[in-house]
Amino acid sequence: MADYKFPEGFLWGGATAANQFEGGYDADGKGLSVPDIIMGGTVDTPRVVTPKGVRPNTYYPSHEAIDFYHHYKEDIALFGEMGFKCFRLSIQMSRIFPNGDDATPCQAGIDFYRSVFEECHKYGIEPLVTLSHYEFPLALSHKYGGWDNDAIIDIWVRYADLCFREYKGLVKYWLTFNEINCGMTPGFGDIYGLGILPPDDWALSFGGDSDWVDVNRTFKGLHNQFVASAKAVQIAHAIDPENMVGCMIAGNATYPFTCDPADVIKAQKATRENNFYCGDVHVRGEYPAWAKALWIERGVDVEMMEDLADRDEETLLDGVVDFYSFSYYMSGATTTHADAAAAAGNVFSGVKNPYLEASDWGWQIDPQGLRWYLEEVYDRYQIPLMIVENGLGAVDEKAEDGIFHDPYRIDYMKKHIEEMGHAIYDGVDLMGYTMWGCIDLVSASTGEMKKRYGFIYVDKDNDGNGDLHREKKESFDWYKKVCETNGADISWE
Ligand code: BGP
Numbered sequence: 001m002a003d004y005k006f007p008e009g010f011l012w013g014g015a016t017a018a019n020q021f022e023g024g025y026d027a028d029g030k031g032l033s034v035p036d037i038i039m040g041g042t043v044d045t046p047r048v049v050t051p052k053g054v055r056p057n058t059y060y061p062s063h064e065a066i067d068f069y070h071h072y073k074e075d076i077a078l079f080g081e082m083g084f085k086c087f088r089l090s091i092q093m094s095r096i097f098p099n100g101d102d103a104t105p106c107q108a109g110i111d112f113y114r115s116v117f118e119e120c121h122k123y124g125i126e127p128l129v130t131l132s133h134y135e136f137p138l139a140l141s142h143k144y145g146g147w148d149n150d151a152i153i154d155i156w157v158r159y160a161d162l163c164f165r166e167y168k169g170l171v172k173y174w175l176t177f178n179e180i181n182c183g184m185t186p187g188f189g190d191i192y193g194l195g196i197l198p199p200d201d202w203a204l205s206f207g208g209d210s211d212w213v214d215v216n217r218t219f220k221g222l223h224n225q226f227v228a229s230a231k232a233v234q235i236a237h238a239i240d241p242e243n244m245v246g247c248m249i250a251g252n253a254t255y256p257f258t259c260d261p262a263d264v265i266k267a268q269k270a271t272r273e274n275n276f277y278c279g280d281v282h283v284r285g286e287y288p289a290w291a292k293a294l295w296i297e298r299g300v301d302v303e304m305m306e307d308l309a310d311r312d313e314e315t316l317l318d319g320v321v322d323f324y325s326f327s328y329y330m331s332g333a334t335t336t337h338a339d340a341a342a343a344a345g346n347v348f349s350g351v352k353n354p355y356l357e358a359s360d361w362g363w364q365i366d367p368q369g370l371r372w373y374l375e376e377v378y379d380r381y382q383i384p385l386m387i388v389e390n391g392l393g394a395v396d397e398k399a400e401d402g403i404f405h406d407p408y409r410i411d412y413m414k415k416h417i418e419e420m421g422h423a424i425y426d427g428v429d430l431m432g433y434t435m436w437g438c439i440d441l442v443s444a445s446t447g448e449m450k451k452r453y454g455f456i457y458v459d460k461d462n463d464g465n466g467d468l469h470r471e472k473k474e475s476f477d478w479y480k481k482v483c484e485t486n487g488a489d490i491s492w493e
Contacts, residue, residue, distance in 0.1 A: 004421035006487035011126065011431055013086035013483075014079060014438020014455070015389050017133040017178065019062045021441040022092065024069030028108035031098025032138040034195055035062045038204060040447035040462060043361055046203035047447045049191060053138070059464055061442040061449075066458045067468055068439075072116050074470065075439055078456055080123025082476060083483030087125045088388055088434040089116070090133035090178065093159050100137035101155050110166055117170040127171050128388065128434060130248065131160050131232065133178035134444060136195030146196035147183075147221035153228045160232040164239045172242045175325055175388065176229035179250035181278040183222045186210035192444075194221035219300045220308065226281045227312045230319020244322040247282035248388060249275055251326035251377075253369035257335035257351050266334050270350075276380070283324055283381045285317035323431060324381055327389030328416075331356070331369035361393055361451060367415035374423035374430065384429045390416055391436035393443065393451040396473060404457050404473035407492070413475075414490050417482070435479075439470070455479050 019035035026032070037054060040061045041047035054060065068075055079087055093100060095109035120127050136146070144151055160176075183193035187210035190196040199212055229247065236243040254270040256263035273294060280288045287309055295302050309316075332350035356364040370390070378385060392412040396404050413435060424430055437453025440460075449460050455476040460466035478492050 002422050002425040004425040006421070006424065007430075008486070009085075010486055011086035011128070011173075011386070011434070012487070013084040013088065013125070013128070013432065013434040015088035015128075015434040015436050016068070016090075016438065016441060017130065017135075017444070018090045018092040018095075019065070019133070019135050019442075020444060021065045021068045021439065023063065023065040023067035025060075025063040027069060028112070029098055029106040030092065030109060031094040031100070033062075033092055033094040034136045034138055034141060034191060034197075035134060036060055037138060038062070038191075038447065040464075041204070042448055042450075042462065043446055046205040049198055049202045049204055051141075051197035051200060051202075061447045061464070064464065065442050066440065066460060069112070071468070071470070073119055075456070076116070076119045076123065076125070078470065078472070078476075079120075079125060079438065082455065082480045084123070084125045084438075085483065086128050086173070086432055086434055087120055087438075088128040088130065088175075090130035090135065091163060092135050093132065093156070094135070094137040096162065097137065097159055098139070099143075100140035100159075101143070105162060110162075114167065114170065117167060121170065126173060128173040128175065128432075129163070129167070129171050130175040130178050131163060132156070132176065134192040141195045141197050146190070146217070147194040147224050148196065148217040150224065152195075153224050153231070156228045157231045157235070160228070161235050161239075164232075164236050164243065168240050172240070172244060174232075174236060174243060174245045175248045176232055176245065176321075177225050178248050179327060180222070180225060180229075180248065180282075181274060182250050183218065183225065184273070184277070186213045186215075186218070190218055190221075194218065194225075196221060215298050215300050216304060219295065219298070219305060222278070223305070223308045223312070226278075227315055229282065229321070230285070230312075230315045233319040233321060246323040246325040246386060247279065247321045249279055249324070249326045251275065251328040251373050253328075253331035253366065253373045253376075254350065255331060255333045255353065257333040257353075258337060260336065262336045263334065266336055270332075270334050271376075275377070279324065279377070279381070281316060282321045283383060285320045286313075321383070323384040323386055324377060325386040325388040326373070326377070327436065328370050328373055328387060329390065329436075330359075330363040331366040331372075332364065359392055360395060361446075363393070365392075365412060367412075367419045370416050371419035371423050374420065374428050375426060378423075378428040384431045386431040387420070387433045389436040390433070391453040393437075393453050395450060396440075396452045396457060404471065406473045406475045409453075409473075409475045410478045410492050413479075414492065417487060417490050421487070
């Protein structure tokens with residue numbers, strides 16, 4: 001094993017997203033947001049979307065979620081006890097501007113996040129704030145259609161500007177759009193990423209029916225997000241030179257299933273499209289050379305895209321990000337050979353890799369894939385990297401001794417942290433690691449509570465039953481040690 005050492009000031013912590021843990025969906029003036037109209041589901045039953053609004057007597061997991069809105073002091077105290085250096089959370093735009101384009105912001109929303117950030121600092125925790133994590137005021141979707149409407153750029157930049165001003169001195173690490181590349185996943189990406197609404201009762205699933213999707217709207221919507229992000233970077237720097245703004249990509253390592261050169265080319269193509277289409281615009285300020293070929297292949301209007309790229313050339317170049325952040329859960333494999341068995345996956349499905357085990361939700365566990373990803377991305381961009389999501393969704397049950405033993409989670413993270421160490425040894429500039437779902441929360445893909453990631457258990461089930469009390473799992477003490485020793489001691493008996 002390489003003799004690695006985590007850099008001083010490494011940002012150990014945990015990550016969350018407002019719509020998956022905050023609750024208080026209509027509290028204190030908050031407006032409805034797109035996730036507030038997505039019903040619960042399971043691994044076998046897709047979540048159903050009700051685009052016109054909230055239906056009576058219907059369970060929507062985001063409405064209460066784990067009610068961080070009313071438990072934040074208790075939760076942040078637990079993060080502090082674990083020794084977090086960093087806590088990733090998102091701001092819901094609909095809490096600040098209930099309709100998105102309101103003349104004045106909602107003071108209660110501004111105050112809520114200020115209290116949360118102040119609470120973090122009491123424990124020496126740096127907030128890492130995502131400005132848009134699968135969230136978009138529903139009123140904006142109804143009025144403007146979604147991110148493909150140019151008007152949204154300024155509406156959103158005004159919101160970002162307000163956040164930078166209001167939280168100056170409290171927040172210095174920012175992310176613009178969560179997993180922006182998921183916007184390219186037909187259907188899922190349109191609704192979650194771009195605020196483009198599907199037909200009534202649409203079932204949210206990867207690879208599900210997406211006949212309603214208009215690729216021109218999708219790709220234009222993504223472009224407008226790049227522009228908004230670039231403008232936000234410039235404003236953040238102008239307001240406070242201490243600000244560091246990153247992009248956030250759903251990290252995907254795709255291997256060729258065989259050494260057939262056709263498989264290698266296919267895997268290379270997947271790697272580019274999944275990771276570098278968005279990464280290049282954020283980090284280099286321009287589309288990669290092969291973007292045109294991709295637009296043609298996907299049936300996107302090339303002239304429209306070239307005009308947009310020309311229109312915004314300067315903005316994109318002047319607004320490149322300070323660091324590259326990403327989520328990493330698993331790797332995939334791809335092949336041109338039709339007989340390979342299909343594997344389940346989050347956004348990126350592929351074929352089953354016989355060398356890897358999978359989680360209960362079919363996500364292929366691959367710690368070395370994280371090392372591969374870190375080294376590949378650092379080679380390409382040479383800017384600081386940060387892992388802002390990684391973790392294991394599992395069914396946790398209380399044992400007879402009254403404790404939630406989750407050695408599988410410790411094992412998963414331990415192996416991933418080791419691979420991070422290898423990448424650091426190889427020279428990768430890694431800023432931090434915020435594991436996903438440090439406290440149990442609602443799953444984005446399935447809407448379940450049963451798919452738990454946390455060091456902290458929350459008493460709530462898939463149907464919304466439970467008293468919401470919090471309890472430490474076994475992994476809590478393990479991660480405490482990891483944070484305290486700056487990753488030098490990741491052992492566990
Ligand atoms: C990422 C999202 C998160 C989170 C995570 C785990 O794609 O950014 O919001 O949910 O995946 O996925 P899931 O909740 O579906 O298990």
